[in-house]
Amino acid sequence: MENRKLALSGIQPTGIFTLGNYIGAVGSWKKMQQEYRCIYFIADMHSLTTIRNKEYLKSLTLKVLALLLACGLSVKQNILFIQSHVHAHAELAWVLQCSTQFGELKRMTQFKDKSLKHKDNINAGLFCYPTLMAADILLYNADVVPIGIDQKQHLELTKTIATRFNNMYGETFKIPQPYIPKVGAKIMSLSNPTKKMSKSDENSNSFISMLDPPETIMNKFKRAITDSDSNIKFSAEKPGISNLITIYSYFSNISIPEVEEKFKNKSYKDFKFAVGEIVANNLSPIQEKYNAILKDECYLKCVCEEGAEKAAQIANSTLKNVYEKIGFI
Numbered sequence: 001m002e003n004r005k006l007a008l009s010g011i012q013p014t015g016i017f018t019l020g021n022y023i024g025a026v027g028s029w030k031k032m033q034q035e036y037r038c039i040y041f042i043a044d045m046h047s048l049t050t051i052r053n054k055e056y057l058k059s060l061t062l063k064v065l066a067l068l069l070a071c072g073l074s075v076k077q078n079i080l081f082i083q084s085h086v087h088a089h090a091e092l093a094w095v096l097q098c099s100t101q102f103g104e105l106k107r108m109t110q111f112k113d114k115s116l117k118h119k120d121n122i123n124a125g126l127f128c129y130p131t132l133m134a135a136d137i138l139l140y141n142a143d144v145v146p147i148g149i150d151q152k153q154h155l156e157l158t159k160t161i162a163t164r165f166n167n168m169y170g171e172t173f174k175i176p177q178p179y180i181p182k183v184g185a186k187i188m189s190l191s192n193p194t195k196k197m198s199k200s201d202e203n204s205n206s207f208i209s210m211l212d213p214p215e216t217i218m219n220k221f222k223r224a225i226t227d228s229d230s231n232i233k234f235s236a237e238k239p240g241i242s243n244l245i246t247i248y249s250y251f252s253n254i255s256i257p258e259v260e261e262k263f264k265n266k267s268y269k270d271f272k273f274a275v276g277e278i279v280a281n282n283l284s285p286i287q288e289k290y291n292a293i294l295k296d297e298c299y300l301k302c303v304c305e306e307g308a309e310k311a312a313q314i315a316n317s318t319l320k321n322v323y324e325k326i327g328f329i
């Protein structure tokens with residue numbers, strides 16, 4: 001009997017993912033593969049809330065899959081699949097929507113933020129996004145969900161929905177816990193460090209894409225907005241330099257005070273160069289692997305098929321149990 005805990009998480013193919021997605025989530029996914037049983041998926045159904053371009057979505061989904069593999073996710077150890085391939089996600093989401101209050105969804109900050117960002121397309125899917133996310137998690141009875149801090153509110157709602165369902169129909173779902181990294185839970189935009197780094201930001205200088213070449217990475221860090229001070233010190237009043245310190249700390253595996261000590265007599269210019277260099281050096285091997293994996297369409301197809309089959313087995317059994325509990329015959 002397998003007694004390791006289960007970790008589950010997903011990423012939307014709304015763009016090639018950024019350094020923020022990597023530090024906040026995908027990097028933890030990789031680290032967790034030894035200690036946990038892991039299920040990871042590409043959330044193409046979620047991305048439909050903002051993307052309405054068929055070819056763009058198709059090609060991004062495969063690219064994100066190749067990039068996850070290049071980041072070191074093992075399909076031998078984990079289940080890796082595409083969300084829309086497992087129909088139980090949509091089905092359970094409907095059931096959970098009927099156990100979720102309008103007021104609860106209305107309070108979600110991501111809905112408010114994305115409604116402002118996509119004023120011409122405030123669709124019902126965007127509003128109900130957290131109930132689909134709850135289905136994603138509860139179908140697999142995940143113990144922990146590795147996420148960046150921006151998704152914490154959605155996970156809290158998942159816990160509320162699961163508890164409510166359990167109270168109403170009897171013990172059905174495990175209550176999941178968030179797993180938020182201590183360093184890098186919210187990597188900020190390079191052009192506006194009070195805003196989260198996002199892969200769909202229209203300003204490409206605001207984020208580091210995992211596929212940016214070294215020169216682009218160096219340039220983006222060189223142009224990163226920092227304050228007028230010159231001390232390399234982490235503080236809430238200095239979000240720009242603090243963001244860069246966080247990124248350096250993550251890749252160098254040294255603590256934030258150690259980063260401050262290491263660069264205490266250096267200028268912002270020198271530090272930005274060091275951050276660019278360490279990021280470029282860490283992304284280069286991932287990019288090389290990505291380019292090789294993306295060429296092998298047969299392999300990618302096979303990964304999707306095997307992943308979906310394994311995921312569906314677990315998800316369908318949970319859904320069957322739920323349908324019995326709610327009285328579907």
Ligand code: AQP
Pocket residue numbers: 010011012013014015018020021022023024025026043146147148149150151184185186187188196197198199200201
């Ligand atoms: N800036 C960030 N810092 C740390 N973690 C982050 N995450 C996202 N941005 C940061 C985490 O990455 C995981 C996957 O995110 P997602 O693709 O499901 O959606 P998102 O949170 O909406 O990410 P983006 O990059 O901001 O996408 P768009 O631009 O499409 O809205 C999640 O665990 C998230 O917490």
